Amino acid sequence: SDLIVILGHGQLARMMYLEATQLGLNIVAVNANTKEVVNPVNKSVLPLSVDEAFSAAVAITSEFEHLPLELVEKAEATGKFLPNAKAIAAGADRIVEKQLLAGLNINNCQHVIIRQLDDLEIAKAELGERIILKTSRDGYDGYGQWRIFSDQDFVNIKQELHSHNFDKMPLVAERCINFQRELSLIGITDKNGNHLFYPLTENHHADGQLVLSIAPAPKVTPELQQKAEIAYKKISEQLDYCGVLAIEFFQVGEDLLVNEIAPRVHNSGHWTQQGCATSQFENHIRAVAGFPLGSTKVLSPVAMINYVGHAKPKADLFAVPNVHLHWYDKSVRPKRKMGHINVVGNTAEQLLQTVRQVKAFIPEGLAKNLAPLLNQ
Numbered sequence: 405s406d407l408i409v410i411l412g413h414g415q416l417a418r419m420m421y422l423e424a425t426q427l428g429l430n431i432v433a434v435n436a437n438t439k440e441v442v443n444p445v446n447k448s449v450l451p452l453s454v455d456e457a458f459s460a461a462v463a464i465t466s467e468f469e470h471l472p473l474e475l476v477e478k479a480e481a482t483g484k485f486l487p488n489a490k491a492i493a494a495g496a497d498r499i500v501e502k503q504l505l506a507g508l509n510i511n512n513c514q515h516v517i518i519r520q521l522d523d524l525e526i527a528k529a530e531l532g533e534r535i536i537l538k539t540s541r542d543g544y545d546g547y548g549q550w551r552i553f554s555d556q557d558f559v560n561i562k563q564e565l566h567s568h569n570f571d572k573m574p575l576v577a578e579r580c581i582n583f584q585r586e587l588s589l590i591g592i593t594d595k596n597g598n599h600l601f602y603p604l605t606e607n608h609h610a611d612g613q614l615v616l617s618i619a620p621a622p623k624v625t626p627e628l629q630q631k632a633e634i635a636y637k638k639i640s641e642q643l644d645y646c647g648v649l650a651i652e653f654f655q656v657g658e659d660l661l662v663n664e665i666a667p668r669v670h671n672s673g674h675w676t677q678q679g680c681a682t683s684q685f686e687n688h689i690r691a692v693a694g695f696p697l698g699s700t701k702v703l704s705p706v707a708m709i710n711y712v713g714h715a716k717p718k719a720d721l722f723a724v725p726n727v728h729l730h731w732y733d734k735s736v737r738p739k740r741k742m743g744h745i746n747v748v749g750n751t752a753e754q755l756l757q758t759v760r761q762v763k764a765f766i767p768e769g770l771a772k773n774l775a776p777l778l779n780q
């Protein structure tokens with residue numbers, strides 16, 4: 405039937421669908437909350453149960469790691485789930501993730517696991533004045549995080565967490581890293597364990613959320629790219645991985661610290677839609693379908709601008725050449741990812757010029773996110 409089932413029905417499933425249909429594959433998505441099987445583009449509910457979809461599928465994959473455990477276990481039990489439950493768990497639970505990285509000797513942020521309120525004192529003593537506290541599960545786009553930068557913050561957070569159920573939701577306290585910049589590596593592993601990589605991407609966040617990617621990241625030495633790929637290979641092999649795996653890094657000098665991993669296609673890989681011979685979405689589908697991977701060759705530099713919390717821009721934007729809007733068709737909410745714009749340039753200079761033009765067509769609140777690129 406060439407059916408692939410995706411757990412989760414957001415924009416990542418939508419973009420995988422759009423690419424997979426061109427490969428002659430059929431994709432359905434599972435709404436992880438309602439367990440309805442839906443079309444990931446128009447979200448219409450299909451006359452199919454999860455069990456029926458799973459038994460008809462050639463592969464089951466995921467667009468999100470924060471999934472109900474029973475759904476992951478059901479997918480795993482079919483023997484068709486790629487990546488696998490182990491990879492989902494490592495992406496979904498920061499404690500499992502830290503253990504994975506420690507076991508592989510991969511540099512990551514110094515941290516203390518907080519299993520009771522008093523552990524915060526240990527964190528303060530070990531990690532210093534500036535701490536980022538994160539829920540161990542369910543956080544994304546900077547949700548479920550507290551920044552503790554002063555004694556007053558520390559007092560406030562202890563108060564706020566007074567009745568927190570630490571057994572149900574342990575926390576992870578990390579040293580706040582004074583990094584030079586944030587980079588991510590998007591790689592793909594096929595069913596035989598062969599890896600392909602895109603070049604490192606430079607990422608900029610606002611309020612804990614990705615707002616701008618610059619790709620390929622400027623000033624990346626071959627040694628730095630290699631360090632990232634070595635980390636990827638260790639993680640991918642440990643997890644018996646298949647599909648796209650994203651790793652977020654902090655660059656400190658010429659070293660990389662892993663911030664977190666994502667067992668799926670990733671927002672910082674959206675630039676590959678216009679920037680590369682084969683996008684991350686197509687390559688993920690190729691990998692889980694058991695097809696040969698497509699070339700990750702870069703065709704041109706891209707600036708990927710996240711369109712957060714605002715209604716669709718006027719079509720005047722399309723008058724600017726080399727600008728590609730990808731809209732997700734969701735209702736507007738503050739901080740919600742509504743779409744993204746890939747700006748393509750033949751040269752870095754041309755890219756800058758086009759981004760300057762785009763700035764005039766997007767809301768003030770988003771235009772300010774372009775500063776890292778325009779004020780460099």
Ligand code: ATP
Pocket residue numbers: 513536538543544545546547578579580581582586609612613614652663664
């Ligand atoms: P995502 O949507 O990427 O899954 P998330 O909610 O899981 O986000 P993180 O990636 O852990 O959040 O953190 C979001 C951002 O906050 C990071 O990209 C970085 O800018 C900042 N940040 C997180 N941890 C640290 C740290 N230990 N030191 C400095 N900055 C940090």
Ligand code: MG
Pocket residue numbers: 543544545664
């Ligand atoms: Mg995350």
Ligand code: MG
Pocket residue numbers: 652663664
């Ligand atoms: Mg992150």
